[in-house]
Amino acid sequence: xxxxxxxxxxxxxxxxxxxxxxxxxxxxxxxxxxxxxxxxxxxxxxxxxxxxxxxxxxxxxxxxxxxxxxxxxxxxxxxxxxxxxxxxxxxxxxxxxxxxxxxxxxxxxxxxxxxxxxxxxxxxxxxxxxxxxxxxxxxxxxxxxxxxxxxxxxxxxxxxxxxxxxxxxxxxxxxxxxxxxxxxxxxxxxxxxxxxxxxxxxxxxxxxxxxxxxxxxxxxxxxxxxxxxxxxxxxxxxxxxxxxxxxxxxxxxxxxxxxxxxxxxxxxxxxxxxxxxxxxxxxxxxxxxxxxxxxxx
Numbered sequence: 001x002x003x004x005x006x007x008x009x010x011x012x013x014x015x016x017x018x019x020x021x022x023x024x025x026x027x028x029x030x031x032x033x034x035x036x037x038x039x040x041x042x043x044x045x046x047x048x049x050x051x052x053x054x055x056x057x058x059x060x061x062x063x064x065x066x067x068x069x070x071x072x073x074x075x076x077x078x079x080x081x082x083x084x085x086x087x088x089x090x091x092x093x094x095x096x097x098x099x100x101x102x103x104x105x106x107x108x109x110x111x112x113x114x115x116x117x118x119x120x121x122x123x124x125x126x127x128x129x130x131x132x133x134x135x136x137x138x139x140x141x142x143x144x145x146x147x148x149x150x151x152x153x154x155x156x157x158x159x160x161x162x163x164x165x166x167x168x169x170x171x172x173x174x175x176x177x178x179x180x181x182x183x184x185x186x187x188x189x190x191x192x193x194x195x196x197x198x199x200x201x202x203x204x205x206x207x208x209x210x211x212x213x214x215x216x217x218x219x220x221x222x223x224x225x226x227x228x229x230x231x232x233x234x235x236x237x238x239x240x241x242x243x244x245x246x247x248x249x250x251x252x253x254x255x256x257x258x259x260x261x262x263x264x265x266x267x268x269x270x271x272x273x274x275x276x277x278x279x280x281x282x283x284x285x286x287x288x289x290x291x292x293x294x295x296x297x
Contacts, residue, residue: 057089064090073099076176077297083269085289092119093235093290106132108171111235129155145171145184146218156211166211179225184218186210189236196228198261231294237287241276265295
């Protein structure tokens with residue numbers, strides 16, 4: 001036989017080599033099975049913990065909703081309406097409306113820095129730390145909005161929280177007899193009034209953020225409400241929601257309500273909510289949205 005013919009013969013595998021290869025493959029298969037089983041168990045564990053976390057967040061969301069007023073006071077000519085849209089399960093926004101006495105209604109809105117559970121927990125503290133009435137031996141005294149925010153700021157600063165935690169807020173009162181609205185803001189967007197003729201009155205009133213420095217003072221602003229007025233108090237999430245990122249126009253939402261000025265307040269808020277749902281990214285909104293409307297009938 002020629003040498004070149006021998007080179008073309010197939011390689012003969014010895015039984016011992018074949019057995020070794022089979023054992024190596026079997027070992028590799030066993031290792032892969034173990035890894036797959038481990039990954040399956042890890043996936044089941046992650047699924048269990050994610051499901052439990054989801055349930056806990058849903059419970060937290062329901063609990064936070066329970067802290068919102070269930071029945072808005074409608075006293076004399078003043079009627080309240082609200083829109084509340086968390087960006088996630090829980091919100092860094094919180095609001096309340098309550099009757100202070102026979103002649104006054106108090107309202108506040110707060111926006112804690114950030115989102116999610118830390119911001120939600122801060123709003124819970126703010127809700128319980130806000131003092132609106134001073135009890136005296138002879139009766140009581142309603143605190144001015146500026147006084148209320150000063151005390152709230154002191155309470156927040158005294159917590160000496162480990163992280164840089166602050167919030168914006170606005171607190172106001174309406175005298176249902178005189179229709180005088182007094183309010184004070186803490187780094188919060190000032191309210192606006194949608195007049196009966198469709199014009200918008202911008203109100204000015206600013207103050208320092210809550211929770212930064214002790215001893216801050218907050219001044220009161222005052223506006224006379226008229227029949228047909230609608231006072232909008234809101235968090236800046238509504239400005240972001242209707243803001244075109246390319247233009248940076250934070251006034252767009254004002255135009256949205258102005259062109260709906262002939263509609264009932266409930267319908268205006270419903271259409272704003274519908275617009276939020278239609279906006280790109282509405283399934284993952286960038287910020288919480290809250291609005292309080294005090295309407296003078």
